[in-house]
Amino acid sequence: MLRVVLAEDSVLLREGLVGLLERFGHRVAAAVGTAGELTAAVAEHAPDIVVTDVRMPPGFSDEGLRAAVALRETRPRLPVLVLSQYVQRAYAEELLDSGDGEGVGYLLKERVGKVEEFVDALQRVAEGGTVVDPEVVRQLLRHRRDPLSRLTAREREVLALMAEGRSNASVAEALTVSEGTVSKHFGSILTKLDLSLTDATNRRVLAVLAYLRK
Amino acid sequence: MSPLTLRQALVRRRYLLGAWPWRAALYLLSGALAGAALLVCVLLLAVVGGALAVVLVGLPLLLMLALVGIPVAAAERRRLRMVGPIPLGDPHRAPERAGLAAWLRTRLQEQATWREFGYALLFAGVLWPLEALLVGGVLAVCGGLLATPAVMAAVTGGEEVRVLKLYLADSYPQAFAAALLGLVLLPLLAYPLGWAAVARAALTRALLPSAPDGRDARIEELGRSRMRLVDAFEAERRRIERDLHDGAQQRLVALSMTLGLARLESPAEPLGGLLARAHEEAGEALVEIRELIRGIHPRVLTDRGLAAAVEDVADRSAVPVEVDLDLPERLPQPVEAAVYFALCEALANVARHSGASRAWVTGRDDGGRLTVEVRDDGAGGAATTGGTGLQGITDRLSVLDGRLLLSSPPGGPTVLRLDVPRVPAHLVE
Numbered sequence: 001m002l003r004v005v006l007a008e009d010s011v012l013l014r015e016g017l018v019g020l021l022e023r024f025g026h027r028v029a030a031a032v033g034t035a036g037e038l039t040a041a042v043a044e045h046a047p048d049i050v051v052t053d054v055r056m057p058p059g060f061s062d063e064g065l066r067a068a069v070a071l072r073e074t075r076p077r078l079p080v081l082v083l084s085q086y087v088q089r090a091y092a093e094e095l096l097d098s099g100d101g102e103g104v105g106y107l108l109k110e111r112v113g114k115v116e117e118f119v120d121a122l123q124r125v126a127e128g129g130t131v132v133d134p135e136v137v138r139q140l141l142r143h144r145r146d147p148l149s150r151l152t153a154r155e156r157e158v159l160a161l162m163a164e165g166r167s168n169a170s171v172a173e174a175l176t177v178s179e180g181t182v183s184k185h186f187g188s189i190l191t192k193l194d195l196s197l198t199d200a201t202n203r204r205v206l207a208v209l210a211y212l213r214k
Numbered sequence: 215m216s217p218l219t220l221r222q223a224l225v226r227r228r229y230l231l232g233a234w235p236w237r238a239a240l241y242l243l244s245g246a247l248a249g250a251a252l253l254v255c256v257l258l259l260a261v262v263g264g265a266l267a268v269v270l271v272g273l274p275l276l277l278m279l280a281l282v283g284i285p286v287a288a289a290e291r292r293r294l295r296m297v298g299p300i301p302l303g304d305p306h307r308a309p310e311r312a313g314l315a316a317w318l319r320t321r322l323q324e325q326a327t328w329r330e331f332g333y334a335l336l337f338a339g340v341l342w343p344l345e346a347l348l349v350g351g352v353l354a355v356c357g358g359l360l361a362t363p364a365v366m367a368a369v370t371g372g373e374e375v376r377v378l379k380l381y382l383a384d385s386y387p388q389a390f391a392a393a394l395l396g397l398v399l400l401p402l403l404a405y406p407l408g409w410a411a412v413a414r415a416a417l418t419r420a421l422l423p424s425a426p427d428g429r430d431a432r433i434e435e436l437g438r439s440r441m442r443l444v445d446a447f448e449a450e451r452r453r454i455e456r457d458l459h460d461g462a463q464q465r466l467v468a469l470s471m472t473l474g475l476a477r478l479e480s481p482a483e484p485l486g487g488l489l490a491r492a493h494e495e496a497g498e499a500l501v502e503i504r505e506l507i508r509g510i511h512p513r514v515l516t517d518r519g520l521a522a523a524v525e526d527v528a529d530r531s532a533v534p535v536e537v538d539l540d541l542p543e544r545l546p547q548p549v550e551a552a553v554y555f556a557l558c559e560a561l562a563n564v565a566r567h568s569g570a571s572r573a574w575v576t577g578r579d580d581g582g583r584l585t586v587e588v589r590d591d592g593a594g595g596a597a598t599t600g601g602t603g604l605q606g607i608t609d610r611l612s613v614l615d616g617r618l619l620l621s622s623p624p625g626g627p628t629v630l631r632l633d634v635p636r637v638p639a640h641l642v643e
Contacts, residue, residue: 010460016468020475060460085504088513090522109467110500110501112474113470113474113500115477
């Protein structure tokens with residue numbers, strides 16, 4: 001069970017998210033509607049994870065994101081999952097730069113529709129994992145063409161799924177291949193990108209993302 | 215369409231039937247009378263002021279003489295309305311402070327004041343006698359001829375009268391023939407009278423200083439109104455984006471979430487299958503609305519400015535794009551929007567038409583102007599006309615006094631350079 005502080009200014013979605021989280025046995029310590037209230041609620045409840053919208057009152061710009069980054073500066077270990085109605089590489093980079101990129105997630109808000117995947121991502125972030133929306137990964141992949149052109153289409157798919165913080169088993173399931181195939185693919189990805197192999201999935205994601213952002 | 219000015223009226227067939235001949239006569243007559251009055255004023259001020267200058271009382275009078283051009287010019291500008299509606303702008307600046315002293319200082323330092331003084335002297339000395347001669351001559355000839363029978367009856371009891379002091383008429387038929395001649399001459403003389411008035415008005419326009427007004431002012435206003443239109447258009451796009459984002463998109467997310475939760479209950483078929491389909495469709499609708507919103511007005515442009523927004527477009531481009539924008543500060547919103555949409559169009563063209571394998575966007579803000587260049591290694595041959603969307607970019611930039619330069623020789627490479635003042639002249643505050 002996770003104790004969650006939720007910040008979302010749309011009442012409809014806030015209520016929906018509270019229902020969803022409780023349905024999966026988590027507890028919502030506070031559900032607030034502004035970035036200021038978010039900061040206060042985190043100080044009060046010291047939650048296991050923060051889930052926040054990007055665009056919130058008063059400016060309806062990127063208050064939620066800025067609050068999340070500020071929270072991570074004072075509490076680098078605080079897991080934060082940021083939801084946004086649109087993805088921007090710039091936002092993802094700011095989040096990943098906060099702390100050391102561990103325990104952060106940046107997802108399109110519409111991913112909450114796939115409730116199980118969403119709750120799964122929440123769990124991964126709470127455990128210190130890194131979750132980046134496939135849309136962002138796609139942007140990064142398209143952006144960095146040269147070294148990635150060496151990757152095969154299949155390897156890119158594997159890389160994109162890895163970047164979501166998935167384990168080899170999860171990637172294998174998504175692509176309906178064997179786990180062995182996935183680890184073979186990933187090995188060749190790391191070789192092609194001149195990255196060293198480490199055991200933690202999360203480390204690998206960070207390594208790949210760090211490379212892509214260079 | 216009825217003529218707007220005397221000059222237009224003169225070349226129409228119906229000139230004589232309208233009010234224009236009378237307006238021309240009135241213009242010249244009022245000029246003659248005003249000029250005569252002005253001559254008296256100028257002489258009085260000069261003589262009395264000059265005589266009293268030694269005892270200092272005359273100095274204000276001489277000052278008034280120097281400034282006499284101002285009211286004269288103002289009256290002349292008003293009088294121009296008799297021959298046409300095109301205004302001649304007042305060239306004088308508003309004084310910086312209130313009070314007579316500030317007003318005097320401003321006026322005496324203005325070149326316009328002295329040009330008007332010169333015009334007043336010319337008017338008083340040369341122009342009005344000519345006008346008087348012309349209009350007086352026409353009135354005297356026609357009036358004299360027309361009045362012949364009446365004069366004959368009144369003065370000599372019908373015996374004889376001298377027509378225009380030239381010819382002696384001694385019978386009523388002769389007198390009436392003279393009157394008839396006057397009637398024929400009147401419309402004929404209306405033409406030279408009209409042209410004289412046109413020439414006189416043109417002289418006024420040429421000699422009097424005018425404000426950056428008239429046509430210039432209208433161009434200025436056009437620039438401003440065009441800017442306001444673009445601005446309103448932009449504000450509307452932002453509003454639509456906000457409404458979609460806060461309304462439809464949020465509701466769709468909530469719907470998708472509810473459907474997702476409903477599916478967790480693993481309902482029996484056919485409900486389960488139907489729910490799955492509804493869930494998928496909601497997901498597709500979300501993708502579509504997200505793309506739609508981004509096309510209307512990308513949020514990142516508002517939040518993070520041009521460089522971040524262009525990077526975002528580059529990320530999504532089918533052709534790899536390298537972005538190097540050196541913009542230390544945020545730019546005014548209209549500039550950001552215009553340049554952003556221009557670059558979107560340019561990059562879309564690169565992907566669609568050029569066959570390029572790479573493209574580069576470079577730009578810098580040198581404080582005064584923003585210059586952005588889009589270069590590709592494609593086949594070239596692009597043109598600003600022919601529906602490539604470049605015309606739209608050009609129009610949009612021109613509102614901001616910006617320019618678009620395109621170099622695209624066959625065989626490439628294509629270089630598109632936009633260049634916009636950092637703060638456009640007509641920027642809406």
